[in-house]
Amino acid sequence: MPRTEPKTELSRELGLFTITMVGVGAMIGAGIFVLTGIAAGAAGPGLILAFAGNGIVTLLTALAYAELGSAIPEAGGGYLWVKEGLPGANAFLAGWMSWFAHAVAGSLYALGFGAYLGLVLDELGWTLFGLSGATLEKPLAVAIALMFIAINFKGVGETGLAGNIVTVAKLLVIGLFVASGLYAMFGEPTSWERFTPLTPKGLGGVLTAMGLTYIAFEGYEIIVQAGEEVRHPKRNIPRAVFWSLAVVIPIYILVAITALGAVDTGSGQPTWEWLGVHAELGLAEAARQFMPLGTTLLLIGGLLSTMSALNATTFSSTRVSFAMGRDRNLPDFFSRVHERTRTPYLALLASGGLIIFMALAIPIADVAAAADVMFLLLFLQVNLAIITIRRKYGAMLDYGFLTPFFPVIPILAILLMVGIAGFMFHFSPIAWYFVAGWIGCGFLIHHTYARKREREKYATPVVLAHGLGGEERYRVLVPVANPARARALIDFASLMADSHDGEVILLHVITVPSQTPLQVGHRYIRAARDEVLDQASDMIAAHGTPFSSTIRIAHSPARAIIDEVEERKIDMVVMGWHGPRRHPRTAIGRNIDRVMRNADCHVIVLRADDLDDLGRILIPVAYPQQARLMLEIGQMLEEHKGAALELYHAIPPGLEARKRSARTEELYTGLADLGVGPESNESARRTILIEETDRLVRRVVEMSEEYDLTMLGASREGWFRKQVAGYIPERIARLASGRLMLVKHRRSFVKSWMLDTIEFFLDTPRRAVTWTRA
C-alpha cells in the first residue's frame, strides 16, 4: 500500500552574499589552476578572447538557470528540470551524463593534484621508490582518488566553514597572482608585445580553448542545487547566478592576461607556447617568475583547489548514481547504504572506479575535453527544458526572473553549445568517443532495463488478479466499465483470442480523482468484482475462451490500461466507444486517444452493441500497410460471422491517367503482398472499389449507412497525422452512424519515439491545464 511520507525541508539560511560566494568558490577552483596552461597552448594570447566568449555563452545558459532556479528552487537543479521538461529517456540520460561528467571532472582534478604534488616533490628534490615527481603524476592521482573515496565512505563531508576558508584562500592566491603579474607587466613595457599575434592558431584555437575551459564556468549549477537552503530564493537565486558570473569572468580574463604577459621565457619561445608545454602546471611555473613565493603559493592553491574539487565531484557523482539507483534507473545496489557509515558505499565504489579508470585511461587534456563535452550536453538539455517548461507549466509557476528574448536566447545557447562541443572533436576525438560510448550505453540501459523498472515504480496498482498465468500467449485486453454494454467487445475479443490460440484479459479500473490518494479506491474492490467482473466473466465463459480478470486503481483509466498492456505484454486492446463527445481537444475521447497514442499494441475501438448479422463490411483503404490489420480482422469476421468484405479507395479527381494507373497498380500489388485479403493483383482489382472524389469524409459517411460495419484505420498519432490528414478517420467516425470499428496497428519503437517527441514539444500549456482540471 502506498505510504505518504512527511516532506523533509532544509532550513533557509543562505543569504545573497553567501550563496554568491558558493557559486564563486565553485567556479574559481581547480578548473582555472589546471586548465589555464593547457588552454593557453591551444589558443595563444587569444585565451583572453576564449574566456570572454565563454562568458557570453555561459551567460545565456545562466539566464535559463536563473529562471528555472527561481521558479523551481529544488535540490535537483538541472537534472530535475530535464526530468520535468523533456520526454522519454532524457531524464535518465541527464542523470547518466551528470554521473559521468562529475566523475570525469573528478579524474581531471585527481590528475591536476598528481601533477601539482609531483612538482612539489621535484621542488624539494624528493623521490618515491626512485621515481621523480613528474613520473609519479598518475600514481599520485590514483592515490588521492582512493583517499577521497575512503573519506567519502566514512561520511566526512566538507564542512561549510572549511569550504569558506578554502574559497577565501584560493581567492587570495589568485588575487596575489594577478596583482604581482600586473605589477611586473607595468614595470616591463615589452610585456604587452607578448599578446601579438593574438590568435596564432586562428579562431579554431580560441574555440578549442572555449570548449576546454567551459567546465570552469559551471558553478551556477551549485547555486541552484543549494536552492532549498536559500532565503528568498525567488529573488536571491537569480541574483546570485548573475553576480557570481560578474565576479568570475573578469578574474579569469585577468589571470589569462597576467599569465600570458608577465612571463619572460628567456628563450624566444612565445609565452603561450611555454604555458602550453607546462600544461596543468603552467600557472604554477608562471608564478615562479613574478610572484613572491610564487610557485609555493600557487602549488598550495592548486593542491587545495584540486582536493576540494575532487572531494566535491566524488561526492556529487556518488550522489547522482545513488539517486539513479533509488529511482530504479540503475540496479538497486547503487542505493544500498552501509550499515555503519550510512554512506552509499557501492555507488561510491562505482563512481570512484570510474574516476580512477578515466584518470588512468586517457591523457589529462582529453579528460578535460570529455568532461567539458558532457557538461555542454547537459546544459544543452537544460536549455531545451526551459522552453518546454515555459510552454507547458509557465502559467502555473511563480517566476522570480524571466529570460528576455524567449525562446531566442535558449535556442542561441543550444546552437553555440552544439558548435563548441562539436568543435572539441578536432581537439580530442578520443574524448568524443568516450562521450558517445557512454551515451550509447545509456540509451541501451534505458531501453532494456531502466524504462521497465521506472514503469514498475510508477505503475497503477493491481488490487485483484484472477487466473493470470505467466504463459506466453496472444493476449487480448478488454477494459470493462459497464458489463451491460460490453457484449460486442467480449464477443469480438474472444474471436480474436481464439483465432490466435490466446486468452482474453478482463480489466476493470477503479478511478479516483487526482486529489484523492489511490488507497481510497480499495473500498470499491468488492463492488467492482461483484457488479462488473463477475458478469463480464460469465459472458466470456459462455464462449469457452480462456480468460483471466484483474482490477486496478488509478487516477486515469488510460494510465491503468497502458500499465496493463506493458506489464502483461498485451497484443491487442479492445475498447468500447459510445459516440462523439463535445470535447474540443480530443479526437475520439480523452482516454481512448491516450491509449491509442501510448499503448504498445494493436488497439481496436468498437462502437457497436453486438456483432450479430454482419452482412457487409466496408473497409476504406488509404494505403496497403494501413489495411493489413483491418483485413486480418475482416477475414476472421468473414469466417465466423459470414460477413462479406468490400474495400474502398478514393482518388482525387482530375488525376492524370498515367498517375492514376500507377497508383492503383501499386495499391493492388501492395494488398496482394500483405499475405491477408486478396491473394493476387487480379483478386485485389475485383475486391476494391476505386472512386474519384474530393469529399472523402462525406462519401465514406454516406456509404457507411449501407453497410453493417465500417472499419477505419485510426490515425496512429495526434499532431503529425492531424497536420497531414486532419484526423480523417476520426472525422468519419464522429459523423458516421451505424456500427463502427477503429483499428490502430502497433507502431514501431522508433516511430513511436519520434512522434511522441514531436507531440511532447508541441503540446500547449492550455492543453496541460485542461487535462489536469478535467
Added chain:
Amino acid sequence: MTIDDLREQGVLLPEEEWGKHSLKTTVPRLPLAAALLVATVGCLLMFLGNGGVLTWVGVAVFIVTLYAVTWMLDRAVTRQRERVRRERAPGR
C-alpha cells in the same frame, strides 16, 4: 513528469492564480540587446586589435558591459517581484 509532481514539490501557484501572471520579461529589452551587442563588439575589438591597443579597449568595453548587463538583470529580478505583488493585489 506531470503537474502532480510539481504540485507535490510545492512550486505551483495556487490554482486561482494560474494564467494571471504575465510571462513577459521585466528585463529592459532594448538596453539589454544594445549591451549584448556592445559586449560582442568588445570581443571583436579584442580580436581585431591583435594584441595592440584595440585589444585592451575591447577588454575594457567587455568588462564594463558585463557589469551593465548584470546590473540590468539584477534590477529585473526586483521588478519581477514587484510585478507579481501588484498582480496579486491589483489597485494597491
